[in-house]
Amino acid sequence: MRLFFAVLFLILIVASVFAWRLEPAAVRNGKTVLTWTTDDNPNRRAQIAPFEKAYPSDVVNLDPNNAEVEKVIVQSLAGVGPDIFDCYSPYQLTSYVRAGVAWDVTDELEKHGVDVRKLTWPAVWPDCIYEGRVYGFPANAAVDGIWFNKAFFDQAGIPYPRGSWTWDQFVTLAQKLVRHDASGKVTRYGMLLDWHMTWPQFVLQWGGHLYTPDGTGCTIDSPEAIAGIQFMQDMVYKYHIAPDAIEEAAMSGGGGWGSSGTGVITLFEGRRSAMALGGRYWLCAMRTLPELRVGATECPYHDVPIFRGYGKATLINRNSPHRLEALHWLEYEATPEYSELINEQADGVGPVMKYTETKKFLNNPKYPDETYNAVWAKMQKLAVGDTPSPYVNGETADRLIWNQLDLIKANLKSVPDAMHDAAQQINAEIQETISESPELRKRYDQAVGK
Numbered sequence: 001m002r003l004f005f006a007v008l009f010l011i012l013i014v015a016s017v018f019a020w021r022l023e024p025a026a027v028r029n030g031k032t033v034l035t036w037t038t039d040d041n042p043n044r045r046a047q048i049a050p051f052e053k054a055y056p057s058d059v060v061n062l063d064p065n066n067a068e069v070e071k072v073i074v075q076s077l078a079g080v081g082p083d084i085f086d087c088y089s090p091y092q093l094t095s096y097v098r099a100g101v102a103w104d105v106t107d108e109l110e111k112h113g114v115d116v117r118k119l120t121w122p123a124v125w126p127d128c129i130y131e132g133r134v135y136g137f138p139a140n141a142a143v144d145g146i147w148f149n150k151a152f153f154d155q156a157g158i159p160y161p162r163g164s165w166t167w168d169q170f171v172t173l174a175q176k177l178v179r180h181d182a183s184g185k186v187t188r189y190g191m192l193l194d195w196h197m198t199w200p201q202f203v204l205q206w207g208g209h210l211y212t213p214d215g216t217g218c219t220i221d222s223p224e225a226i227a228g229i230q231f232m233q234d235m236v237y238k239y240h241i242a243p244d245a246i247e248e249a250a251m252s253g254g255g256g257w258g259s260s261g262t263g264v265i266t267l268f269e270g271r272r273s274a275m276a277l278g279g280r281y282w283l284c285a286m287r288t289l290p291e292l293r294v295g296a297t298e299c300p301y302h303d304v305p306i307f308r309g310y311g312k313a314t315l316i317n318r319n320s321p322h323r324l325e326a327l328h329w330l331e332y333e334a335t336p337e338y339s340e341l342i343n344e345q346a347d348g349v350g351p352v353m354k355y356t357e358t359k360k361f362l363n364n365p366k367y368p369d370e371t372y373n374a375v376w377a378k379m380q381k382l383a384v385g386d387t388p389s390p391y392v393n394g395e396t397a398d399r400l401i402w403n404q405l406d407l408i409k410a411n412l413k414s415v416p417d418a419m420h421d422a423a424q425q426i427n428a429e430i431q432e433t434i435s436e437s438p439e440l441r442k443r444y445d446q447a448v449g450k
Contacts, residue, residue, distance in 0.1 A: 031056075031059045032057060032058050032059070032325045033060075034058055034325060034329065035060075035061045035063050035082040035084075036061065036063065036083070036086075037064075037066050037067050037072060037081075037082035037084070037086065038067060039064060039067055039086070041347065043284060044064070047341060047345075050341065055328045057325075067086065069096070069395070072085050072096070073095065073096065076317050077101060079319060081317050082320075083316065083317055084314055085314070085317065086312045086313070086315075087135075087136060087312060087315050088127070088310075089127060089310070090386050091386075091393065091394020091395055091398070092127075092394070092395075094130065094390065094394065095394075095395075096135070102316070102318060103315070103316040103317065103318040103323055104133050104135055104318075105316060106133050106134040109134060114330065114334045116134050116137060116138070119352050119353065120137070120138045120352060121311070123310065123380070123384060124138040124309065124310070124311040124312075124313060124351065124385060126385040126386055126387065126388070127311060127312060127313040127385075128315065136315035136330065137334060138311060138333070138351035140342050140350065141309060141380055141383075142279040142280065142310050142348035143309050143379045144201060144279050144307065144308070145296050145299050146170070146275055147282060147295070148160065148274060148275045148296070148297070149268075149271060149292070149293070150293040150294065150295050151293055152177055152188070152271075156177060160295050161173065163297070164301070164305055165298070165300050166301060167231065167301070170191075171235070174191045174235075174239070175241055177274035178240065178241060186243070189242055189243055190241035190274050190275060191235060191241045191275050191276065192243070192268055192275070193232070193235075193242065193264065193276065195232065195406075195409055196398075196402050196405065198232075198277055199401065201299070202229060203224075203225045203228040204384060205302040206225065206302050206303075208220070208224035208225030208226075208228055209224075209387070210225075210386075210387070211388075214448075215387075215389035215390050215391055216447050217430070218392075218423045218427050219423065220401065220423050220426070221419040221423040226419050228302075229405070229408065229419060232408070232409075233408050233409070236409065236411075244410065244411065245410045246410075248267070251270075251272050252266065252267065264276060265278065269289055277299065280296075280348055280376045281346060283370070284346055296376070297372065297375055298378070299379065307379050308384060308385075308386070309380065311348055311351075316330070333351060334352065339351060339355040340355055340358075343355060343360075343364075344364065346370075349361075349376055356373075357377070361373055361377070362374055389430065391433050392430045392433050393433070396426075397426050400422055403422075404418035404421060
């Protein structure tokens with residue numbers, strides 16, 4: 001296995017050097033060229049324009065083709081990496097910091113009067129703050145609420161949902177909105193959700209956690225975590241308001257940016273469900289369909305209103321020869337212009353909290369039908385970010401959980417058995433990780449009292 005990764009590493013280095021030779025020069029027309037590795041959301045280009053206007057000595061080159069963690073790390077270590085790159089989870093941040101490619105900007109941001117903790121949403125701090133040190137600035141923030149198709153509610157004579165509500169209330173409503181054809185086949189579901197994306201929400205709301213507080217063990221098989229995942233399965237097989245894996249695959253359509261792996265956004269746009277669980281960033285796709293009349297309300301809760309928050313942050317390549325110029329981008333993300341642009345684009349919500357309290361955000365005259373922006377602001381204030389374990393690769397842990405979730409969704413495995421297997425596999429990964437790192441081994445032993 002190690003030989004495989006070594007060969008893969010060499011291949012990536014060769015490919016990276018080749019790609020570097022094709023990239024534009026570091027200076028163009030007397031301006032510093034900053035390469036930004038991020039996703040291919042069409043809004044990214046519009047986010048560059050105000051920056052280049054504010055910092056006329058800099059120009060940004062967008063690189064959406066090398067956004068994978070492995071590519072960023074390999075290219076950065078080889079000296080051909082991006083100047084700035086986006087980080088989408090605390091697991092990714094841990095990888096970047098340990099690989100030595102994320103620049104610790106704690107002191108630099110303090111010199112420029114930028115305080116991440118005072119300005120931004122706490123749920124996104126884990127994407128840029130690692131063990132008390134700051135490695136970037138949040139680029140946006142997100143939380144999942146309930147989207148609903150107004151036309152289906154109007155046809156059924158059902159009032160639009162609003163305010164705080166429980167999952168029990170949600171199920172009762174969703175069952176009223178399911179429709180069948182003459183043969184009994186479901187033509188419209190009450191609920192859609194991306195299992196791979198939203199499972200942490202249900203674990204959190206039922207009081208579960210992925211890891212112990214010190215991160216030394218996986219607790220995805222706790223009674224609370226199992227109860228949360230069980231509710232996800234119940235929405236399919238007990239309450240019959242959501243599709244199973246086969247039904248969802250049969251309905252799925254085309255992709256494009258913004259479509260999840262299972263095409264949940266596409267399916268909701270295609271009127272295959274009355275409601276769906278998703279973030280404000282869905283509007284980036286749904287605004288292109290003016291005939292689709294949608295509303296949004298709070299995600300239901302189990303015991304108390306609490307929501308899983310997420311988003312992304314922008315980091316600076318520690319090996320970049322343009323680190324100081326790259327700081328300009330982090331300063332830009334802290335400006336009102338940037339947050340207001342993110343809010344208007346509906347790319348989640350802007351990273352600086354106070355700009356979701358403005359009249360322009362709550363009632364943007366450019367989008368008069370979007371009367372639900374206060375919903376996103378309220379949920380974001382109650383949002384909790386993911387907590388990683390320092391002893392295991394987060395993407396590996398996600399993959400192991402996703403494998404079990406696929407079996408649960410297909411009704412091929414019970415929730416307790418699946419979560420027990422996931423916990424065992426992740427704990428095995430923890431032991432393997434610490435066995436290969438004396439530093440982590442020492443830290444782990446201290447944590448567990450050995």
